[in-house]
Amino acid sequence: MTDDTPRDFIRQIIHDDLESGKHDQIVTRFPPEPNGYLHVGHVMSICLNFGVTEETGGQTYLRFDDTNPGKEDVEYVQAIEEDVRWLGFDWGQRLTHASDYFERIYAAAEQLVERGLAYVDSLSAEEIREYRGTLTEPGKNSPYRERSVEENLDLLRRMRAGEFADGEQVLRAKIDMASPNINLRDPALYRVRHVAHQATGDQWCIYPMYDFAHTMSDAFEGITHSLCTLEFEDHRPLYNWFLDQLQPQHRPRQIEFSRLNLAYTLTSKRKLNALVAENIVSGWNDPRMPTIAGMRRRGYPASALRDFVTRAGVTKKDKLIEMGMLENSVRESLGDTAMRRMAVLRPLKVILSNYPEGQVEMMTAMNHPNDPDMGTRDVPFTRELWIEQDDFMEEAPRKFFRLKPGGEVRLRSAYIIQCDEVIKDEQGNVVELHCSYDPDTRSGTGSSDRKVKGTIHWVSAAQAVDAEVRLYDRLFTAVNPNKADDFRTVLNPDSLVTANAKLEPALAELAPGTPVQFERLGYFCVDTQDDAASARVFNRIVTLRDSWAKLERQALESENQAGTSPSRK
Ligand code: ATP
Numbered sequence: 260m261t262d263d264t265p266r267d268f269i270r271q272i273i274h275d276d277l278e279s280g281k282h283d284q285i286v287t288r289f290p291p292e293p294n295g296y297l298h299v300g301h302v303m304s305i306c307l308n309f310g311v312t313e314e315t316g317g318q319t320y321l322r323f324d325d326t327n328p329g330k331e332d333v334e335y336v337q338a339i340e341e342d343v344r345w346l347g348f349d350w351g352q353r354l355t356h357a358s359d360y361f362e363r364i365y366a367a368a369e370q371l372v373e374r375g376l377a378y379v380d381s382l383s384a385e386e387i388r389e390y391r392g393t394l395t396e397p398g399k400n401s402p403y404r405e406r407s408v409e410e411n412l413d414l415l416r417r418m419r420a421g422e423f424a425d426g427e428q429v430l431r432a433k434i435d436m437a438s439p440n441i442n443l444r445d446p447a448l449y450r451v452r453h454v455a456h457q458a459t460g461d462q463w464c465i466y467p468m469y470d471f472a473h474t475m476s477d478a479f480e481g482i483t484h485s486l487c488t489l490e491f492e493d494h495r496p497l498y499n500w501f502l503d504q505l506q507p508q509h510r511p512r513q514i515e516f517s518r519l520n521l522a523y524t525l526t527s528k529r530k531l532n533a534l535v536a537e538n539i540v541s542g543w544n545d546p547r548m549p550t551i552a553g554m555r556r557r558g559y560p561a562s563a564l565r566d567f568v569t570r571a572g573v574t575k576k577d578k579l580i581e582m583g584m585l586e587n588s589v590r591e592s593l594g595d596t597a598m599r600r601m602a603v604l605r606p607l608k609v610i611l612s613n614y615p616e617g618q619v620e621m622m623t624a625m626n627h628p629n630d631p632d633m634g635t636r637d638v639p640f641t642r643e644l645w646i647e648q649d650d651f652m653e654e655a656p657r658k659f660f661r662l663k664p665g666g667e668v669r670l671r672s673a674y675i676i677q678c679d680e681v682i683k684d685e686q687g688n689v690v691e692l693h694c695s696y697d698p699d700t701r702s703g704t705g706s707s708d709r710k711v712k713g714t715i716h717w718v719s720a721a722q723a724v725d726a727e728v729r730l731y732d733r734l735f736t737a738v739n740p741n742k743a744d745d746f747r748t749v750l751n752p753d754s755l756v757t758a759n760a761k762l763e764p765a766l767a768e769l770a771p772g773t774p775v776q777f778e779r780l781g782y783f784c785v786d787t788q789d790d791a792a793s794a795r796v797f798n799r800i801v802t803l804r805d806s807w808a809k810l811e812r813q814a815l816e817s818e819n820q821a822g823t824s825p826s827r828k
């Protein structure tokens with residue numbers, strides 16, 4: 260495989276269409292419905308649609324599919340624009356709305372009526388459902404199917420003029436009520452809805468159905484490749500029927516790919532909406548949410564998300580992808596760039612009995628162990644320190660190379676200390692360690708090359724900065740919460756654990772959103788929420804190692820083998 264071999268079947272098609280001269284330039288669109296925030300699945304669609312044109316010098320539209328007034332909101336429109344831009348893509352002048360084309364879509368509908376290819380049906384919604392048939396039985400023709408062109412045109416215009424109530428009339432394509440493909444059984448094109456629209460206000464009381472609006476918008480914009488998810492495969496014959504009948508100047512080609520589904524995650528806007536509405540999470544941008552806004556606030560870099568979807572690839576096969584893969588992309592993207600700092604999440608006091616009271620030594624610590632160019636910082640060292648509770652064990656097994664009674668450990672960038680005495684409270688909890696330091700072992704001075712097995716992190720008590728640290732984990736305990744009867748029953752009760760941490764002073768100046776590595780603990784950033792920033796809240800972006808890896812791989816294997824891919828909504 261050479262470097263310019265297209266990396267997936269869609270890029271192959273695009274490559275071939277450019278080679279053969281079928282198209283001089285590729286035009287795609289990302290068409291979200293502004294009824295919720297974008298999630299990790301959308302990242303894939305965005306990277307695909309904008310990616311293929313970035314790679315070939317084409318153009319991509321950001322088109323809001325706003326055909327469902329009432330469910331849509333400007334908050335979502337703004338969030339979507341921000342999210343796409345943050346991912347690193349630019350639509351230039353090509354920001355459009357399905358509603359921009361309402362007049363032209365309507366004209367196309369009249370054209371279908373005039374050519375006897377569409378009719379106004381006066382059956383009720385329930386009757387239409389009954390007449391439609393089932394997967395095994397053909398449907399039957401509506402008694403209104405043979406209305407004359409004149410009557411249909413008149414009724415359609417009166418629908419538009421507001422003479423009918425919601426549901427009283429519906430414009431349908433006249434295709435085939437016996438088609439094995441239910442989408443071709445005279446699908447609805449326009450319905451009456453007396454609802455104001457966020458962009459067109461009260462101008463319309465009829466709205467085009469998604470399939471019709473979407474096909475026509477693609478054609479009007481000269482989209483060459485209309486890339487969508489597999490659930491639209493059965494709609495493709497309808498998409499092509501519109502194009503065949505109306506013969507627009509540009510004929511887009513619809514190509515389907517499989518949805519990106521992430522283990523332990525939901526990617527349905529409806530369910531994500533429920534998480535927000537029911538206050539199960541703090542909002543669309545809760546750092547546990549698989550939304551772009553949530554992942555950004557959590558501290559995931561945009562480059563990590565792009566890298567992740569590239570690795571996940573574009574395929575036709577439905578499958579669940581490991582959360583560990585996304586987290587690995589995050590770790591990789593932070594590993595070389597995030598500065599190292601020390602923080603203690605569950606503090607245990609250490610007193611160095613042979614260290615002078617009141618003395619402060621400035622220790623020099625590297626900002627990155629592998630990159631001297633990232634410089635150093637000073638870390639104060641004093642008689643009273645905090646270490647991690649976990650780094651001390653009273654009854655330690657032989658292989659425990661951290662601190663134990665009588666044992667020695669190195670404090671990162673400082674001295675070797677030895678534990679002399681364990682102080683306990685009345686309940687027998689360890690509350691303090693009395694230790695002694697070896698003055699000949701100061702890091703970087705070379706005065707002694709004495710080595711000990713373990714190195715732990717620490718923070719000087721007098722200069723420590725207090726902070727709330729939010730330790731985020733998977734939101735669900737089930738590998739495929741989509742399949743649970745009720746996703747509320749598989750929530751992870753420990754998806755958010757908070758710790759009152761002690762930080763080294765350099766962390767007080769960290770700008771919100773900037774990722775750092777807390778040594779030995781993971782990657783963290785100051786939360787970007789205003790109130791949180793003033794209170795100094797840190798989010799855990801990701802741990803250093805994948806503690807779920809084994810569990811997740813096993814669960815996924817059986818999940819993907821059973822062919823129980825998540826429902827296609
Ligand atoms: P949801 O099911 O979450 O409501 P949707 O398909 O209704 O998603 P849209 O706003 O219509 O959301 O999606 C915009 C585009 O993103 C569509 O082209 C859709 O196919 C694509 N998309 C949505 N979810 C995924 C996913 N999980 N993986 C890949 N592409 C997706």
Ligand code: MG
Pocket residue numbers: 292
């Ligand atoms: Mg959709």
